[in-house]
Amino acid sequence: MCYENGWGTAADLQQAAELYSKAANDGHIAATHSLGYFYEHGLGGLMANKSFAEELYKMAADLGDISAQLDLERLQAFEAIASDK
DSSP, X not given: OHHHHTSSSOOOHHHHHHHHHHHHHTTOHHHHHHHHHHHXXXXXXXXXXXXXXXXXXXXXXXXXXXXXXXXXXXXXXXXXXXXXX
C-alpha cells in the first residue's frame, strides 16, 4: 500500500503490483483484492484483464473480504449491462 499511495516513499505502481502479487501468492487476502483492482484497471504495468480481476475479487471475497465482494458485484453488474447492449 505504501508504494501504491506514496506513503513514506515515492509512489511506484509497478513495485506495488509486484508486492501485491507476491503477497497474494502467499494467501494475503487484502493483497489479493488489491491485485484484482490493479488488473481491472491495468495499473502498475499490468495489462487490464477484467476476467482475472474477477477471479481475484472472488478469491478474496470467499476468504471474507467485504470490499472484494462489493467490487466483484460491481464488476459483474457492469459486465451484465455490457452484454445486454
